Amino acid sequence: MSATISVIVPCFNQAQYLGECLESVFCQTFTDWECLIVNDGSPDHTKEVASKYLKLDTRFKYIEIENGGVSHARNIGIQEAKGDFILPLDADDKIASNYLELGLREFDRDNTLKVVYSEAQFFGKKNRRMNLPNYTFEELLRNNIIFCSALFKREDFVKCGGYDINLTIGLEDWEFWINFLKDGGKVYRIPNVCFFYRIKEQSRNVAISEHDFEETLRYISIKHHKLYINTFGSIPSLLEQNKQLLKKNKKLTKANKTNVVLLLKKLKHIFHG
The missing domain is CATH 3.90.550.10 (Spore Coat Polysaccharide Biosynthesis Protein SpsA; Chain A)
Structure with a gap:
């Protein structure tokens, strides 16, 4: 059926x-x-x-x-x-x-x-x-x-x-x-x-270690790196945009801010070493 x-x-x-x-x-x-x-x-x-x-x-x-x-x-x-x-x-x-x-x-x-x-x-x-x-x-x-x-x-x-x-x-x-x-x-x-x-x-979200969390973010950012570049233009541009976002958006939870910051670090590492 x-x-x-x-x-x-x-x-x-x-x-x-x-x-x-x-x-x-x-x-x-x-x-x-x-x-x-x-x-x-x-x-x-x-x-x-x-x-x-x-x-x-x-x-x-x-x-x-x-x-x-x-x-x-x-x-x-x-x-x-x-x-x-x-x-x-x-x-x-x-x-x-x-x-x-x-x-x-x-x-x-x-x-x-x-x-x-x-x-x-x-x-x-x-x-x-x-x-x-x-x-x-x-x-x-x-x-x-x-x-x-x-x-x-x-x-x-x-x-x-x-x-x-x-x-x-x-x-x-x-x-x-x-x-x-x-x-x-x-x-x-x-x-x-x-x-x-x-x-x-x-x-699962509470138990995940910082290392595993960072590795997961790294995997996602590598898999979709072209999307990030095409959307934001460049990694420096993305970093600057999100620096301003974190300053202005007080509604972001601590966990969400950590998520954004770690992702940006991984993207910066991928494209700039």
Whole structure:
């Protein structure tokens, strides 16, 4: 049976949150969906949690694979998906009950859209609105401004080649959006909070070491160096622009500022030694 939207939920050691995530999918006001739960070789009770939802509703599907990282798990899930539209959703996050309905409505209004996402909120250890800058591709190159749970067409995913499986410790969603949108395309943000990002004591983003983080940024900047040059004109120009950006934009979080600074250092090293 086909579905209009396929929700892809990779899960590794997140069984304690998986039920809340799947419940948010089950409660969607838009009903023509399927949800593929991808057990990425998780040693916890992911299968047991998933089985409850498999029995509850046939729109839930279950895939079990050897551990290969979130990029690999998402790619596998999307390969098996039947929907025309894809929504990645991490197992520890959740979505508002009208997210699929509102997202698809935007694609119905404008079929040339490439990405639709929403306003967002942190929950868990921290509870506050997520500060999301307005989308421009230039801003995306500076920092990840689109969370992973955005709607896009399956055909566009196929064209861009999917998530980079070399990125196993973080920032894979940022690199995906850079690759996905490098040739252009409209991006729309729903003016409603429809995505909830869980803040925990321990997560991939918290656990990543400074060395691994820098190496990941280096990998991304090397892979897309032509985009950075074509967009900003030159590395010195990029460095000066971002120096001014960091001074003026007081809304940037400490983590985002660190992200920008490290990326600029890596780009400078690549092109100037």
